[in-house]
Amino acid sequence: MSDLRDLYQEVILDHSKKPRNFRSMTDPDSRAEGYNPLCGDRETVFVDMDGDVVKDVSFQGAGCAISTASASMMTESVKGRTRAEAESLFERFHDLIVGKDSPGESPDLGKLAVFSGVREYPVRVKCATLPWHTLKAALAQNGATVSTESEGPNAESGGA
Amino acid sequence: MSTALREPRASAYDVESIRRDFPILSLQVYGKPLVYLDNAASAQKPASVIEAEREVYERCYANIHRGVHYLSVHATDAYDASREKARALLNAAETHEIVFVRGTTEAVNLVAQTWGRANVRAGDEILITALEHHSNIVPWQMLCEEKGARLAVAPILDSGEVDIEALARLLTPRTRMVSIAHLSNALGTVLPVARIVELAHAAGALVFVDGAQAVPRMPVDVRALGVDFYAFSSHKIYGPTGVGVLYGRAEILDAMPPYQGGGDMIRSVSFEKTTYNSLPYKFEAGTPNIAGGIAFGAALDYVTRVGLSRIEAHEHDLLAYATESLSAIPELRIVGTAREKAGVLSFVLDGVHPHDIGTVLDREGIAVRTGHHCAQPVMDRFGLPATARASFGLYNTREEVDALAGGIRTVLRMFR
Numbered sequence: 001m002s003d004l005r006d007l008y009q010e011v012i013l014d015h016s017k018k019p020r021n022f023r024s025m026t027d028p029d030s031r032a033e034g035y036n037p038l039c040g041d042r043e044t045v046f047v048d049m050d051g052d053v054v055k056d057v058s059f060q061g062a063g064c065a066i067s068t069a070s071a072s073m074m075t076e077s078v079k080g081r082t083r084a085e086a087e088s089l090f091e092r093f094h095d096l097i098v099g100k101d102s103p104g105e106s107p108d109l110g111k112l113a114v115f116s117g118v119r120e121y122p123v124r125v126k127c128a129t130l131p132w133h134t135l136k137a138a139l140a141q142n143g144a145t146v147s148t149e150s151e152g153p154n155a156e157s158g159g160a
Numbered sequence: 161m162s163t164a165l166r167e168p169r170a171s172a173y174d175v176e177s178i179r180r181d182f183p184i185l186s187l188q189v190y191g192k193p194l195v196y197l198d199n200a201a202s203a204q205k206p207a208s209v210i211e212a213e214r215e216v217y218e219r220c221y222a223n224i225h226r227g228v229h230y231l232s233v234h235a236t237d238a239y240d241a242s243r244e245k246a247r248a249l250l251n252a253a254e255t256h257e258i259v260f261v262r263g264t265t266e267a268v269n270l271v272a273q274t275w276g277r278a279n280v281r282a283g284d285e286i287l288i289t290a291l292e293h294h295s296n297i298v299p300w301q302m303l304c305e306e307k308g309a310r311l312a313v314a315p316i317l318d319s320g321e322v323d324i325e326a327l328a329r330l331l332t333p334r335t336r337m338v339s340i341a342h343l344s345n346a347l348g349t350v351l352p353v354a355r356i357v358e359l360a361h362a363a364g365a366l367v368f369v370d371g372a373q374a375v376p377r378m379p380v381d382v383r384a385l386g387v388d389f390y391a392f393s394s395h396k397i398y399g400p401t402g403v404g405v406l407y408g409r410a411e412i413l414d415a416m417p418p419y420q421g422g423g424d425m426i427r428s429v430s431f432e433k434t435t436y437n438s439l440p441y442k443f444e445a446g447t448p449n450i451a452g453g454i455a456f457g458a459a460l461d462y463v464t465r466v467g468l469s470r471i472e473a474h475e476h477d478l479l480a481y482a483t484e485s486l487s488a489i490p491e492l493r494i495v496g497t498a499r500e501k502a503g504v505l506s507f508v509l510d511g512v513h514p515h516d517i518g519t520v521l522d523r524e525g526i527a528v529r530t531g532h533h534c535a536q537p538v539m540d541r542f543g544l545p546a547t548a549r550a551s552f553g554l555y556n557t558r559e560e561v562d563a564l565a566g567g568i569r570t571v572l573r574m575f576r
Contacts, residue, residue, distance in 0.1 A: 003190075004523050008516075008574060016575075017511075039515045040532045040545035062545055064513035065575065121519065 006117035007124070008065065011073075016065035021058040021075035030141045034061075034134030036126055041067055045134040052082045057135070064127050070115065071131035077112055083139050090132045097128050173474050178466065179555045181206040192525030195560045200345050200373055200504050200551030201529050203398045205459070212458035213400060216451040224450055225424055225441070239450055242457030243440070246405045249460055250390060251381040254410055256439040260448055263404035264372040265295040267391030268339070270406060270443060271368055272299040274416045276337070282308035285334045287365070289327065289351070290316045290541055291344040294534045296370045300339060309336075316541060320347035320496035324355065331363035338367045342374035342390075346535040346549070347496030348479070348504030350374070357386040366412070372396055376463070376553070377503045378472040382407055398554075399459030400452040406443070413439050420445040463554070471554045475503050478552045482561045489565070491572055495547050506533075506547040509568070512575045514548040520574060521548075524567040 025031070028046040035042050043061035047054060057079055059071045078086040093112050095101040099119035118128050137146045179185050184204050187194045196204060216238070222231035224239050240255075247255045261267045280286070286300045290313050297311075304311045312335070314327035322340075331338070338360040343350050353369055360367045368389040374380060375392035382390045389412075394403035408416075418425055418436050422445030427435040436442045463471065482505050486492050495506040509517060518530035529549045532539045539546060550564055 004520060004574070007519070013575065038531060039513070040536065040539060041513075041515075042545070062513075064515035066516070068513075124515075124519065127515065 003120065007121055009114045009117065011111065011114045012065065012069040015069035015072040019059075019068050019072035021072065021079075022060065023058045024060045025056070025058055030138045032134045032137035032146060034130045034137075034146050036063075036067070036130050038123070038126060039064060041127075041130065043067065043071060043131055043134055045071070045131060045138045047135070047138045049083075052084075054078050054081055054083070054086060054139075059131060059134075063130070066115075066118065066124050066127040067130050070128045073112055073114075074131050074135060077110060078135065086139065087136065090136060093132065094129060097125055173470055175474065175555065175557055179557075181208070181462075182555055183207055183210070185555060189525045189527075190523050192523075195524075195526040195563045197550040197552065197556065197560065197564060198527045198529050199376075199553035199556075200396070200533075200549065202395050202401070203376060203553050204555070205398055205400070206462050208462055209399055209455050209458045213451050213455035216454050221451065223447055235450055235454070238454045238457070239448075242453050242460070245457045245460040245464075246407075249375070249380070249464070250405075250407050251383055252407050253383065257407055257410050257413065259406040259408065259413070259440040259443045260453060261391075261404045261406050261443075262402055262449070263393040263395070264370055264391045265299075265404075267389075267404055267406035268295055268368070268370065269299045270419045271389055271408070272303045274419050274443070275366075275412070276300075276303040276307075278415075278417050280304075280307045280309050280336050283334060284309040284336045285312050285332060286310070287312045287314060287327070287330055287335050287338045287360075289314045289322045289340050291320065291322065291347055291349060291535065291538050292339075292341055293345050293370065293372070294536070296339055296341060297537070300337075310334075313537075316347075316349075316538075319498050320344065320349045321498045321500075322349070322351055322356075324352065324359075327356065328359050331359060331365065333364065335360070335363055335365040338365050340367070340369060342369050342371045342380070343377065343502055343504070344496070344535075344538075345373050345504065345551075346506055346533040346538045346547070347498065348501040348506065349496060349498040350378075350500040350502050352500075353385050353387065361386070373503065376471075377468075377475055379468040388412055394452065394456040394459060397459055398462060399456040400449070402449045403452045403456045410439060413443070416443075418445075419443045422446045424448075466554060472502070474554060475552045475556075478556055478558065478561060479503060479505060481558050482550065482552075482564070485561055485565045486568070489568055489572070491576070492568065495542055495544065504549060504551045506549045508544060508547050509571065509575075512571060514546040516575060517548045517568070517571050520571045521564070521567045524563070524570060526564055526567045528564070 025046040029049045031046045041063040046058045048056040057075045097115050097118040133146045182204050220234040222235045224236040243258045244255050246258045312330045315323045357367045366388040369387045371390050371392040376397040390407040395401040425445040427437050491510040514530040531546050
């Protein structure tokens with residue numbers, strides 16, 4: 001059980017049960033849909049900008065504990081940041097959860113470092129990155145649906 | 161033990177002895193004994209199958225249907241013997257009604273692409289059900305798109321049973337094919353195939369049955385069922401991957417155009433004209449999975465030796481036991497409650513995503529499938545993104561069901 005607790009840390013369980021900024025926006029500056037075919041999860045991220053700064057960000061959808069907590073904590077950590085800062089944060093977050101960086105190497109990730117346990121569960125990387133990919137698409141304002149399938153192993157392509 | 165007690169053992173189902181035939185079952189994962197409950201996705205292989213494949217390469221490997229030399233003759237005989245075993249398993253009338261393909265998916269595609277292209281016209285209809293696996297949806301969808309035909313879908317009830325009255329109403333003079341699963345991979349529903357065949361034939365339609373989940377779990381007699389096509393995969397019946405069977409009634413197969421062009425499927429080739437080989441080779445272009453096909457025969461020997469009726473009874477007992485054990489967990493809901501079920505138990509837990517169930521069970525050594533099970537329309541029907549699914553094989557035990565129930569309680573402790 002101890003290694004499962006590395007994945008499902010208290011902070012993650014808390015955010016998954018009580019996600020923050022879990023709401024839609026009626027007239028957002030942009031929005032994007034994210035889809036993870038592995039688990040069938042869909043998520044919408046809404047963004048309101050003030051110039052180049054993320055003024056407000058929220059999300060909706062049904063997902064697993066990892067993707068819900070990741071989305072919740074993402075909204076908290078990118079609010080007030082510039083587009084470039086948000087994207088750079090995603091890069092460092094991504095490096096952390098695929099095991100490129102050790103938690104100690106990214107002190108500026110702040111609370112997001114609790115996701116470091118995901119590195120031991122490669123099939124769950126996509127759950128943690130889905131909201132971020134979706135945010136990135138929203139920031140790029142292309143409005144397209146993003147899929148997690150450009151990333152990592154274990155894409156579900158068939159079977160029964 | 162007295163002789164009196166010993167006597168019934170001849171017919172008793174000795175699951176421990178069966179387990180010893182499967183080397184992988186002694187594996188430990190994360191320090192826990194493996195509890196493999198993902199048999200609907202793919203089944204594990206007995207030593208006799210692993211040994212048969214190895215023996216092909218060590219003792220009797222060459223290309224088949226070609227050489228006059230010793231190895232080729234022996235490989236050809238062994239490969240053709242598997243075809244005869246598949247015929248016997250399905251009780252087909254003729255060995256040449258058994259076409260080897262890569263798996264059930266390819267069988268559906270073969271029929272859609274050959275029979276379908278030759279027989280389906282604009283305005284015609286193909287009828288499937290709402291519980292089909294993607295591989296029994298998409299090939300027909302592609303055919304309908306190409307031909308301007310319509311894909312009709314018979315609805316399912318909340319229990320996961322096909323609404324037979326609705327299906328009957330959807331049969332029209334334009335229905336060319338009714339394509340159905342024998343056993344739903346996502347819900348465990350056993351479909352009343354003989355009844356559906358009766359209705360379809362009365363309407364002038366043919367019937368294709370996806371038997372991928374049924375063939376490993378119950379005796380199947382294609383002539384008693386009256387089906388026109390029936391398909392299944394080796395890897396789900398304890399054989400190697402990359403081998404499958406398409407059964408078709410000879411007169412229908414005969415009238416169908418070939419599938420892929422290439423070697424083995426021709427009788428003679430010139431640049432002006434090619435004449436095609438006889439059944440079943442007309443549909444078998446190229447060098448097939450020879451070793452896999454031979455080892456598939458060993459898998460059929462294995463299940464025949466255990467006995468499919470006995471396997472069916474064993475899995476029925478496990479499913480009933482699991483249904484009872486899991487129903488005792490208040491937060492758990494079983495998805496798929498048909499009266500006739502086999503081998504498959506799909507469930508969801510209040511407030512816990514199936515993906516998280518899968519990860520926690522995995523660390524307990526328990527392998528289940530989580531996701532949409534390649535049946536997204538089924539998930540949509542029940543308003544779920546996904547379910548967790550335990551599916552049984554001939555080697556599973558009641559103790560493993562207990563481990564599953566314990567694992568689910570661990571999940572609930574963690575997330576609630």
